[in-house]
Amino acid sequence: MNRILKWGLGLVTLCGPAVEAQQAPMLRELVAAALQKDHGLAIKQLDIELTHVDQQKLKEVYLPHLDLSGKYAYLAAGINVKAPANSVPELGIALPALDDAFTNRANLISGGFKADVLLYTGGKVPALKKALVEKEKGQTAMLEKDRQQIISDITTAYDQLALLKQVKIVLDESQHRLRLNYETAEKAFGYGLITKFEYQKIEVAQAQLDARIQQYESKRQLLIYSLHTYTGIETDRIAMINNDLLPLSQTGEDRSIMGRPEIAALTASIQAHQYQIVxxxxxxxxxxxxxxxxxxxxxxxxxxxxxxxxxxxxxxTLKTNKLELLPNFNIGVGFKWDLFDGNKGKREVQQSKIELQKVEREREEVVEKLELNLLKQQSELASAKAEIFVKEKQKRTALNALTQASKEFKTGLIKATDLVGAEADYQSAALEYLQAVFNQRRIAVEILKATGSLHIESIE
Known part of the structure; x- marks a missing residue:
């Protein structure tokens, strides 16, 4: 007995990691995996890294540039000289007429070390540094926008799994009731208490229910594969998700659009263009x-x-063994002043000002649209809450009617057609209620997006 117990404990120890690895992923894990896997986010992150490189390049403008050069050359040239006879009376020197050609050859070795340091750029480099800082802020904000969209997409798929789970429960309950009622109808038909048409009505209802269950399985498999594509998590683990579909009440306290990443990005872009003008x-x-x-x-x-x-x-014949210049050293400070550059600088200023005006107008337009979107989502959320209340009431009423119809069918007070109709009404009411809850969650997530406050903590 002790050996068996020890063997069992050892088996559990060995299998522990495998069992743990097969746990169903929670929403947080799905979102984290999707954020890690998304190619669009990775590309935008690389764009931010490129901006970092540009910032480093500007910081290094003031570093010295060092050059070390060397050269060896063999020189050979032909020289033709033609000159009349001349004299220098003061020295008593007579120069004969020349009409001759010369050859010249020499070896040349040269080397040098040079260092240049930029001291002042007229304020251009500091302004460009600040512009790049604002550019990075804008890129980071847009990265957050994409993150929130991914959270929204994953949450939608996660809720769809919960919706399908609840749908399956409704269909299983209906199937169980139809099976019991089918047995009752079979006995009643055998005794001649119901017609063949009424008997077949229940058969048709059963076939329709089987078709719905098959549709459910197809949709669920497609959804599992979609989440696998989004996250890279194994389909076996995703298939184990067993979450519930409940109304989402945490819609964020901040009802302002000023937290939207788009506004932060455009504000940073405006600042960047202002520094570019400078x-x-x-x-x-x-x-x-x-x-x-x-x-x-x-x-x-x-x-x-x-x-x-x-x-x-x-x-x-003239010869020289060596002509050497060493050291050849110089140090100094120089400046360059563009007094007139053909209006190139003036046009760049004009272009930067126009770009700034475009971004300012774009920000105004975005603010107007986002405010309208927030009002729309708030209105739809109020309607969604009311819809849940109505659909829940209809569901309870339909369930009561179905329960009563089942009792009356067993006692022969109603026909099979009435029972099938009551079952269909309940299925419809139950599914509409689930859809209303799903829609409310979608609108609540959209409000979080509309205020820029959609994070995994706000929807868990």
């Missing part, structure tokens, strides 16, 4: 740069030789 206006300001360099130059084995001898009979 940067564009700096075109006329001088730019200051410091630089220093150290160079080396060496010409060696230099030879200049005439091709033909002079009239004196001598052939001129």
């Amino acid at each position: 940067a564009a206006k700096s075109w006329w300001k001088p730019k200051v740069q410091a630089s220093t360099s150290l160079g080396y130059l060496n010409m060696f084995d230099v030879q200049l030789k005439a091709k033909e001898p002079f009239p004196t009979g001598n052939t001129m």
Whole structure:
């Protein structure tokens, strides 16, 4: 007995992780997996990283630029000289006429080290830095907009699973009742208490119910695969989800649209365009740069030789072993001042101002539309709550009618047609109530989106 107990405990220990891994995922896990898997979010996150790179590039504008260069060259040239006879009386030197060609060759080695440092850009770089900060804020806000849309999509699918679960319960209850009533009808038909038409009515109702159950299974499988595509979670685990469909009461305390990511993004875009205007206006300001360099130059084995001898009979040949320049050092500060750039800077300022006006108008339009959308969603939420109340009452009434009809059918007070009608009425009322709850949850989520407060915590 002890061995069996130890073996059982060991088996549970070994299988524990596998059993835990097969637990049904909660809504939070589904949302987290979808956010992790979504390609659109990943691309926009990479866009933010590109903005970070642009910010780093601007920060590094003031870093020194260092250059180290070197060169070796062999020089060879032909020189043709033609000149009349000349003299320098003061020195008593007579220069003969020249009509000759020379050859020149030399070896050249040069090297240098240079450093440049930007000291002042006229305020352009600081303004562009601030513009990029605002751009990143806008990109992050739009990333939040996509996150909220993904939460909405996953919540819709999650609620659809709950809706289908409740639908299955209604269909199973109907199937159970029809089975009992079918047995009663079969006995009544055998005794000749009901007609064949009335007997077949229940058969038709049973066939219709079987068709609805088949439709339910198809929709559920499609929904499970859709959630698998969204999240990457195994279909076996998704199929284990067994959530309930209840009205959503937490719709957020903030009823203002100012929390919407779109408004935050457009506000940041306006700020970015304002800084771009500041940067564009700096075109006329001088730019200051410091630089220093150290160079080396060496010409060696230099030879200049005439091709033909002079009239004196001598052939001129000049040689130099080395001509070296070291060190060749300089340091200084320079500036560049664009006094007139062909109106290029002026046009950039005009263009930036027009872009700013466009974004400001776009923000105004978005605010108007979002305010109208919020009013619409609030009105629909009130209607959805009233609809739930009505549908719940209709459901109770239909259930009472069905219960009474079942009793009367068993005692022969009503026909099978009346019983089938009562069953259909209850099914319709029960499904309409579930649909009303589902619709109310959708509108509640839309209100959270309309106020920019849709987070997993607000709907759990």
